[in-house]
Amino acid sequence: MIYQASVTAPVNIATLKYWGKRDKDLNLPTNSSISVTLSQNDLRTLTTASTSPDFATDQLWLNGKIESLDTPRTQACLYDLRQLRQQMESKDDTLPKLSQYKLHIVSENNFPTAAGLASSAAGFAALISAIAQLYNLPTSWSDLSKIARKGSGSACRSLFGGFVAWEMGTLANGEDSQAVEVAPLSHWPSLKAAILVVSDDKKDTPSTSGMQLTVRTSELFKYRVENVVPRRFDQMKQAILEKDFPQFANLTMQDSNQFHAVCLDSWPPIFYLNDTSKRIIKLVEKLNHDAQKTIAAYTFDAGPNAVIYYDEANESQVLSALYKHYGHVDGWKGAKEEYGSSGEVDKWSGVSRVILTSIGVGPQVTSESLINEAGLPKNAE
Structure with a gap:
C-alpha cells in the first residue's frame, strides 16, 4: 500500500532581506525579514510525498532528475517530521507506522531552479507541507516554518500567503525563530x-x-x-x-x-x-x-x-x-x-x-499527483 499527499507551495520575495546566519546548522538568521508571497498561478512548486512499507530507500526526484536527500539540511527536516509523526503513533496504536517507512518525494517547479527566483524556498516549503499532510500532523504553520527554516531559511516564509515576517528570535535552539503572518492576501490584494x-x-x-x-x-x-x-x-x-x-x-x-x-x-x-x-x-x-x-x-x-x-x-x-x-x-x-x-x-x-x-496564498493541498502506482515519478513511465 502506498500513502501519498500532494501540496503546492509559493515563491516569496523578500522586501526586507535575510542575509547572514548566527547558526549555520539551524539556519538561524542574524536579522528578521519580511516578504511578499507571490501567486502560485505563475510561480509554484508541486510536490507529492509518498510512503510505503515496500520502499527500500528515501528518494527525491526534482524536475525529473534524481537528487540527493543526504544533505544535512534535508535530513534535519525529515528527522523532525518523522519525530512528530512518531509521537502521534506512540499515543494511538491504530495509526499506521508511517514514520518507520521510507519516503518517495517527487517535485516539480514551473520556474527556473537556482536562478535567483527563490526556488529553494518554494521547494522546501512544498516538501515540508506535503510530508506534514501525508503524516496528518496537527502542527501550526508557524511550527512547521521552524522545520522548513532548517532546510532553507527563506522557505519558512513560504508557509504563509500575503505578507510574511520571519522573526529572527533570540533562543540558541531556534524555537522562537519562525514565520508569522503580517497581513493576509485579502488585506492588500491590489x-x-x-x-x-x-x-x-x-x-x-x-x-x-x-x-x-x-x-x-x-x-x-x-x-x-x-x-x-x-x-x-x-x-x-x-x-x-x-x-x-x-x-x-x-x-x-x-x-x-x-x-x-x-x-x-x-x-x-x-x-x-x-x-x-x-x-x-x-x-x-x-x-x-x-x-x-x-x-x-x-x-x-x-x-x-x-x-x-x-x-x-x-x-x-x-x-x-x-x-x-x-x-x-x-x-x-x-x-x-x-x-x-x-x-x-x-x-x-x-x-x-x-x-x-x-500576491498569492500559502501552501495548498491538491489532488494532482506526480507518482504512479509503483510509487515512482509518472514521467518515468
Missing part, C-alpha cells in the same frame, strides 16, 4: 509584481556560501543588522498594515540596495547584479520621477532578476514603461495592445522573459 528574468543560469555564488563570506568579512554588515534592519522591520510592517505604497516601495528599494552593498563590501566581493539589473534600477527611478510620485519599487534577491512591485491602480503606467523596452520578450499575457505597439518598442537586451504576477 499589489502586483512584474518579474524581469535577467538570467536563467545558476548564480556564481550560492546564497549559503555568500552569507558566510559576508558575515566573516563585511564591515558594513554588522551596522546593517544592528542598526538598520530593526528600524526598517517596524517601518515596513506599518507600511503594509496601512497600505502605504510609497513608504513600502522606498523601504523595499533601499533595503535591496543595501543588501547588495553589503555583498559588494564582502571580501572578495560578491556580485549578484549585472549591467541589465542596473539598467532596470535606472528605469524604475525614471518611472517614479516622471510620475512625480513613487508608483513602482524594484528589489533584487541573490541574483540579477528584478522584481518590480506596483499597485493595480498604477498598472498601466508601470507596465507601459517596462513594455517600451522589454515588450519583445515572452510573458506579456496578450497585453501588447494595452501597453504599446511593436513600433514603440525600444528593444533592450538582457531580459529573457517577463512574469506578470500578483
